[in-house]
Amino acid sequence: MWEIHIKIKSNRKGDAEMIYLDNAATTMRKPPQVVQAVVKALESIGNAGRGAYHASLDASRIIYDTRVKLVEFFGGDHAEQVAFTANSTESLNLAIKGLFYPGDHIITTALEHNSVLRPLYEMEEKGTELTILKSDEKGCISYEEMENAIRENTRAIICTHGSNVTGNLLDLTKIGKIAKMHGLLFIVDASQTAGVFPINVKQMQIDVLCFTGHKGLLGPQGTGGLYVKKGIEIRPLKSGGSGVQSYSKRHPRQMPTALEAGTLNAHGIAGLHAALDYLTETGIDTIREKEQALMWEFYEKVRKIPGVIVYGDFSGKERCPIVTLNFEDVDSAELSDALFTEYGISTRPGVHCAPLMHEALGTVEQGAVRFSFSHYNTEKEILTAVEALKELAEL
Known part of the structure; x- marks a missing residue:
């Protein structure tokens, strides 16, 4: 039923402009x-x-x-x-x-x-x-x-x-x-x-x-x-x-x-x-602190959403500003498409050119949706992405 619901939704929610959360692929916004x-x-x-x-x-x-x-x-x-x-x-x-x-x-x-x-x-x-x-x-x-x-x-x-x-x-x-x-x-x-x-x-x-x-x-x-x-x-x-x-x-x-x-x-x-x-x-320390603050805020909120599975080791503070997740058994491409189509949020689904990592995570067939942050992102964008995942999880 989840697949049917996202196909019939028509009005994009969230900000009118795209929220770019695929900075691990390329930082689209440059100085x-x-x-x-x-x-x-x-x-x-x-x-x-x-x-x-x-x-x-x-x-x-x-x-x-x-x-x-x-x-x-x-x-x-x-x-x-x-x-x-x-x-x-x-x-x-x-x-x-x-x-x-x-x-x-x-x-x-x-x-x-x-x-x-x-x-x-x-x-x-x-x-x-x-x-x-x-x-x-x-x-x-x-x-x-x-x-x-x-x-x-x-x-x-x-x-x-x-x-x-x-x-x-x-x-x-x-x-x-x-x-x-x-x-x-x-x-x-x-x-x-x-x-x-x-x-x-x-x-x-x-x-x-x-x-x-x-x-x-x-x-x-x-x-x-x-x-x-x-x-x-x-x-x-x-x-x-x-x-x-x-x-x-x-x-x-x-x-x-x-x-x-x-x-x-x-x-x-x-x-x-x-x-x-x-x-x-x-200062790269300033940049890193901003990116990690956004990442940690996003992580702490999305990991509590029922059905969301987050991958990686979050036991230490220092890590790349990346949160990769899935929602139950939903295909990662489908979830990523819904995030963009309905909310204007750009993420990266699939295998991320790292096949052995996905074998270790058990996500070979499903892939995963990656959110990656830049210091140009805002807290408002992060909260919009969290709310989008909450809404999708309720469908």
Whole structure:
């Protein structure tokens, strides 16, 4: 009967404008200066490293300045160790396919996004060995099991910082210590945490940090990158124009040119540059506190609604601003559609590109509905979403 009821409802309730609660996919609302920076770049800059005229030099400057800001933001050294990519997926593919060989053993977790899993499966088909640490029903892994999984031929631990399904955080400092104790590479997917949680690659002993610009960093889509600790050499996925060493038959090996064949997205990088300034001025602690306050208010109210099942570990304060839930046995896509159609609330249903996480949660067939919050969201929007779920639960 629930399905019939939502189909015959016609008047959208809640605010007239869309309430955007899908920030784990992309932060749709950006700081005004980010938009302005992209527009200015589109109007004024040329191709970096391809000329000595001001439009080309301006592009080179904004790209270099952004490298400097990123390496400072993540507590690293040497701006040239930051290479730009289109997103975390490209960064992770570069790291995974460019560092390992058949016979190497890699440890990862069931919390991972397909951006980690699929490249690892491809490497496994070519002879790389893979251990995937299981998750419990709350989406947590065992650090003891992680250390016990290390073998003689283990080369690396690769993991997310925060689950895009449950919002659970992994302890990067603890994992970094395990990796260094055993002489392993430590590669981190910071897609859900960069720009919201403090990340210090030296303190956490991270060798390769992969990040995207369009989520917590508040930059444009099509921006991202990876920080590579000096001394680690990644085989490039692409070769081609670099603006330097043009007579060489081989693509340059020095960073960052080694991983940046072709024209960079300078217009997007200009927006990321402005976003980093905004994050620094506003303070990521301020942003995180606002997002977590909204998340916790939402969680405390929706978990009391009869029939609602919330997934993840909420035993500690620090977690990504994500609440993922289901209503009884209702298909997640149907619930998400009802939230948007009737209330103008945007959420993300389904598997969230994290199949092993949903296997652990027991939501393979149903999927789940993810609510993810930005500091631009308001308490009024959160209360509207809570009331919407209460009304739907009563149908």
